[in-house]
Amino acid sequence: MYAICVDNQQLAWREVPAPSGPAAQEVRIRVAWAGVNRADLMQRAGHYPPPPGASEILGLEVSGSVIETGPDVSRFRPGDRVCALLAGGGYAEEVVVDARQVLPLPPAISLRDAAALPEVFATAWLNLFMEGNLRTHECVLLHAGASGVGTAAIQLCRAFEHPCFVTVGSAEKLAACRALGADAGWNRHDGSFVEAVKSWGGADVILDTVGASYLADNQKVLNADGRLVLIGLMGGRTAELDMGRMLMKRQRFIGSTLRAKPPAAKGTILDALYSHVWPRLTTGELKPLVDRTWSIEEAEAAHQYLQQDANIGKVLLCVNGEG
Structure with a gap:
């Protein structure tokens, strides 16, 4: 697969090994869109390393489609449209993540807008x-x-x-x-x-x-x-x-930090979102707010924009062009 790699603080879209798995409670997702966060800028600068065992690839949230599920996953099936909260790995064509950190898309929410939800x-x-x-x-x-x-x-x-x-x-x-x-x-x-x-x-x-x-x-x-x-x-x-x-x-x-929390703790937070926030997204009372988008190959421009504190809402990267 292809992913954004950091070489001397420079971003490069290149071929890397696909993540292993999925393990029993994990799902593999084909990434459509990835969210850009200040944590990505900090990690790129060497100030915010990923938690032990997490991917070194940037990216803390994605939307996409489930490709494969582990044997203990019953909530999702291949083809399901989802968004996910990650400890890393989002700037890539595929991610593997604990199913507790994944939510189905609310009705009428596009894959683009869904990438602006999890983090x-x-x-x-x-x-x-x-x-x-x-x-x-x-x-x-x-x-x-x-x-x-x-x-x-x-x-x-x-x-x-x-x-x-x-x-x-x-x-x-x-x-x-x-x-x-x-x-x-x-x-x-x-x-x-x-x-x-x-x-x-x-x-x-x-x-x-x-x-x-x-x-x-x-x-x-x-x-x-x-x-x-x-x-x-x-x-x-x-x-x-x-x-x-x-x-x-x-x-x-x-x-308070979110990134280093274990999957069970993140799952508790996402369960609360599913109960209290997802219904309000469905009715339109709440909405994802996207400021600007770039292609994944233009991640450098997206980072510069976020660094300038120019955004109102989320900055997103398009990985495969799905809507």
Whole structure:
């Protein structure tokens, strides 16, 4: 098969051995589309190695058609149209993955749009509703609101009646987030978000992709018994923590990653998506948001685009041209 390989941080589409398997609980998928994520850029730069045993090939989510199933798999059959959450290997013509990390496509969702679902909705659901333990009508602050995860999280907040405030990098992105259902927002180029979020009422849960440079301001706007869920370090990894504020306001800080979780844990998250998100995708209440697409041979251009923080929603790679 062909796959994207990283040579001295350069991307090359070339022939490689196909993955072995499938084992008893695995399925082999012919990849139609692959999602592009910031984790791919980090891995390419040498800062985010795959978990032990995972493919060295980039790519954390795909859509496609099942080719083959292991003997213990009863949920899928060859020919089924699916999407999958991966620990690696998505920038390729084929992947082999534990069946618990695979979901059938919702009705009327194309293979193209389905590739925009697994990573962002799993990340948003995990960190808002499982790690963040969102309770009825609690308010959410979403940083990087126009990102793939951000646009999924906005829609989940709207669907489950959680007011959300977003921070973004442009007026265009702010308008797009409000159109998706964000209640309010702030352009980070206008300075600190603290007073705007305080005036809005503060946040019960913060979903933070930035890290160190936002820690002090996050603490200032986090309500009593609030939870800060950290999922990225775009603003650095080291900062001063106000433990007095943390103590007096009973704030909780939670670090969260999805990629290294075992198949059983990922399966639990995807089961929740199938129960709570998939029906809303079917009705159109929720939708995958695709910003731009490139062919797999143009993966370099897709990476440059994502690196520029230009996207509103997902960036995708077309592997075999299926719709």
